[in-house]
Amino acid sequence: SAAMPWSALEQALSARLSADPLRGGRPALPIRLMAGLLYLKHAYALSDEAVCARWLENPYWQFFTGEVFFQTRLPCDPSSLTRWRQRLGEAGMEELLAQTINAAKAMKAVDVRELSRVIVDSTVQEKAIAHPTDSRLLEVARRKLVMRCKRHGLTLRQSYEREGPSLSRQAGRYAHAKQFKRMRRVLRRQRTLLGRVIRDIGRNLQTLEDTTQPQMREWLERAERLWRQRPKDKHKLYALHAPEVECIGKGKARRPYEFGVKVGIAVTAKKGLIVGAR
Known part of the structure; x- marks a missing residue:
């Protein structure tokens, strides 16, 4: 938690998440809280509902997202994570990824010279849809x-x-x-x-x-x-709810066709740190 550049992240994302005073509504949730939940969600491959439930019972996760005292209420409604991702957009998610790279360099978990040579590969990000008959x-x-x-x-x-x-x-x-x-x-x-x-x-x-x-x-x-x-x-x-879904064949023996979107990932050659995804 101390190695993460939270202040730089908040400064970079505050412009995208600024609230409109004319629309009213409740105050926005802290950027560190929402960004931390997204980091935990993808690190442990959890759904929006599951990451909020586990945050409630895990004091280490609460400390990671900026809490000082143990909380006994959900950090937010799980649907807020969906709206937060939509407001961030592609550029905002790339900023979240960039800050993890900066943290890895600050912790010396990766050598700067490794970033000069990366491996690029593509995969299929499956969508949660029923088989389309x-x-x-x-x-x-x-x-x-x-x-x-x-x-x-x-x-x-x-x-x-x-x-x-x-x-x-x-x-x-x-x-x-x-x-x-x-x-x-x-x-x-x-x-x-x-x-x-x-x-x-x-x-x-x-x-x-x-x-x-x-x-x-x-x-x-x-x-x-x-x-x-x-x-x-x-x-x-x-x-119908996800018109971007495509039928993609990657030549897999067990699964000749997959339904989702194509994703390109760039990782460092030695330690496998993800430095780009689209």
């Missing part, structure tokens, strides 16, 4: 659109709340029995239902409030993209 994606798209219509008070001519889940289960049974002709017939019906819901929302989109239209339009575009795509198309949509 056509039947499941079509049903999820229909259900998400119907749910948002109910939330914003938009009345649909028909929501297919009974037929949609039934068709999804039916497609799964046909696929398991290798009755692919029947499965494709069910998929065509699912695609038809999703198209009806999309067109119904498109006709009534202007009746929504101006503040809710952009969000509804975004989900409508994703559902329409899913409705149009076919099995052999390129740049397919594999998850």
Whole structure:
């Protein structure tokens, strides 16, 4: 904890995390606390919820994030870590990585000469998504659109709340029995239902409030993209909540295809200190 340049980190990130006084709200949490939680999260491969729970019972972690006395309450809501990462952006996360390199040099854990020669490799950062079958994606798209219509008070001519889940289960049974002709017939019906819901929302989109239209339009575009795509198309949509997910094959015997994003990592040749990631 003493080797980390917390003051330099706070100074570098304060401009990105400055609060708008006109918007009001509660005061921002300390930068050291949030940055320390992110460091601990990635060091121990924990989720946002798990790192907050372990911080609560670990006095060493609390001291690392700047606490003087033992705390008995959660440091923050786990969703605050997500919003904090979004506000930091790519440049802010690179600053967090740069400060770890500075700390390693200050502790003499790595020689400065080692930084002149690095090894660059790529891997797949998997996303927490279900296996993207056509039947499941079509049903999820229909259900998400119907749910948002109910939330914003938009009345649909028909929501297919009974037929949609039934068709999804039916497609799964046909696929398991290798009755692919029947499965494709069910998929065509699912695609038809999703198209009806999309067109119904498109006709009534202007009746929504101006503040809710952009969000509804975004989900409508994703559902329409899913409705149009076919099995052999390129740049397919594999998850509605994570459109950046790609199907990547790295030639692995146990896992020929992985669903996520491609990540490039640069490490020092001798001690394996990560000096760059994108």
